[in-house]
Amino acid sequence: MPAEARARKSHPYRCPRCDAAFEVTYLDDRTGDRAHLPLASAEAACPACGHRRSVSLPAGAERTLEVERNEGLEADEGGGG
């Protein structure tokens, strides 16, 4: 019985100001009728410099918004590609 249909979604972003990579995660609890809800916009602050940028996410999900520094993508050693 699917009592918990929530799923944590994550989207990678890059700060236009300091070029730090980070992920914006939120709980997508749109189920049933709520799945038709339009996207809303919220502000996510860069974990490195605090620069705010707008992100789109399901209405209501902004309450669960979290920003995580994506350290793995920062060390770009020029592997080509």
Ligand SMILES: [Zn+2]
């Ligand atoms: Zn930044």
